[in-house]
Amino acid sequence: MNLRPKARYDSVFRMLNPEGRRGKLRLDKNENVAGLPEELIQQALSGLTAESIAIYPEVQPLYKKLAESLDLDEANLMLAAGSDPAIKSLYELFVGEGDSVVLPKPTYAMFHVYARMFGATAINIQYGKDLSLDQGAILDAISPDVQFVAIANPNSPTGTVVDEGFLRQVVEKAHSAGVVALIDEAYYPFYSRTMLPFVRDYDNMVVTRTFSKAYGLAGLRLGYIAGSESLISLLKKVRPMYEVTGVAVHFGTFILDHTDAVDTYVAQVGEGKSYLASEMNKLGFATHPTHANFMHVRIAEESLRDAITEGLAARDILITGRQGPPLEDCIRISLGPVEQMKPVASGIAEIIAESGTK
Ligand SMILES: Cc1ncc(COP(=O)(O)O)c(C=O)c1O
Numbered sequence: 001m002n003l004r005p006k007a008r009y010d011s012v013f014r015m016l017n018p019e020g021r022r023g024k025l026r027l028d029k030n031e032n033v034a035g036l037p038e039e040l041i042q043q044a045l046s047g048l049t050a051e052s053i054a055i056y057p058e059v060q061p062l063y064k065k066l067a068e069s070l071d072l073d074e075a076n077l078m079l080a081a082g083s084d085p086a087i088k089s090l091y092e093l094f095v096g097e098g099d100s101v102v103l104p105k106p107t108y109a110m111f112h113v114y115a116r117m118f119g120a121t122a123i124n125i126q127y128g129k130d131l132s133l134d135q136g137a138i139l140d141a142i143s144p145d146v147q148f149v150a151i152a153n154p155n156s157p158t159g160t161v162v163d164e165g166f167l168r169q170v171v172e173k174a175h176s177a178g179v180v181a182l183i184d185e186a187y188y189p190f191y192s193r194t195m196l197p198f199v200r201d202y203d204n205m206v207v208t209r210t211f212s213k214a215y216g217l218a219g220l221r222l223g224y225i226a227g228s229e230s231l232i233s234l235l236k237k238v239r240p241m242y243e244v245t246g247v248a249v250h251f252g253t254f255i256l257d258h259t260d261a262v263d264t265y266v267a268q269v270g271e272g273k274s275y276l277a278s279e280m281n282k283l284g285f286a287t288h289p290t291h292a293n294f295m296h297v298r299i300a301e302e303s304l305r306d307a308i309t310e311g312l313a314a315r316d317i318l319i320t321g322r323q324g325p326p327l328e329d330c331i332r333i334s335l336g337p338v339e340q341m342k343p344v345a346s347g348i349a350e351i352i353a354e355s356g357t358k
Pocket of ligand 1: 030155210211222
């Protein structure tokens with residue numbers, strides 16, 4: 001039979017994850033590229049038993065620990081299998097056929113995909129060539145005619161941030177228009193300013209965070225959404241029966257007791273960022289300032305961008321070579337400790353020498 005899924009799902013199928021990244025230096029999806037220290041992993045694993053796997057997940061310990069560490073109530077939180085499914089639940093709850101959503105462009109790709117999937121139209125506010133965001137245009141676009149506004153801070157893929165004053169204006173305008181505002185903090189704590197405490201003040205605002213990036217648990221799929229009690233209780237009505245796995249709960253609870261390892265990694269990524277920027281500058285390439293664990297390197301010639309992406313792939317180093325506006329003249333490299341950045345910098349230098357350009 002010729003299966004005919006809805007046409008609007010085409011873009012979803014195009015985004016399916018490529019396989020075969022294991023064992024490579026994965027600088028293409030902004031994960032924790034060093035992984036948590038092996039002794040911590042072993043310590044966490046030793047706490048797992050046959051019962052931990054056989055039993056349906058008992059999520060309470062993680063809700064409790066998370067609420068304590070964030071200074072929120074458990075009722076302000078919903079766990080999810082990554083921040084992405086939490087975002088999808090939000091769309092499921094609030095965005096439907098014929099609705100409008102306000103989104104910067106480019107931003108986290110799934111914001112746009114879910115808009116299409118749920119039949120909504122995106123009002124796109126395009127980033128400028130200099131990666132500036134027209135904040136006035138975002139505020140102007142928020143009206144009672146739209147359902148939803150989402151801002152990732154830091155934004156992916158631009159790596160840029162907006163300040164708290166602007167985010168509060170967004171949330172307040174959205175509040176008076178009856179619009180739900182999502183602040184996506186996937187790159188916390190690479191950038192440590194947060195809107196999280198304000199979930200108590202604004203019942204239309206939610207904040208999503210993930211354990212996939214700095215916390216090094218992308219493979220376990222764990223994230224959460226924080227919001228007012230009333231909004232979170234609505235979300236819990238549409239979430240899957242079990243929101244996360246028992247193993248994810250175990251590791252999430254464990255890592256919240258070992259956040260020093262996360263702090264160390266964040267500091268190492270800061271060093272890796274300075275190192276890579278300076279190596280790229282030495283080669284004559286400008287880099288965009290970034291507040292997340294990835295960096296854009298400007299390489300004007302398309303052929304050289306392709307040569308670098310392919311040359312690094314041949315060295316088992318994965319980066320993102322092709323991007324849409326305004327980053328079409330950049331390659332994107334996930335950041336890690338200096339140790340992980342050295343082969344990238346030396347690989348790029350070799351490829352340039354081989355290609356005889358620049
Ligand atoms: C801005 C942003 N939000 C959300 C996500 C989803 O991450 P996860 O589902 O792993 O929590 C990503 C992943 O790259 C992201 O860049």
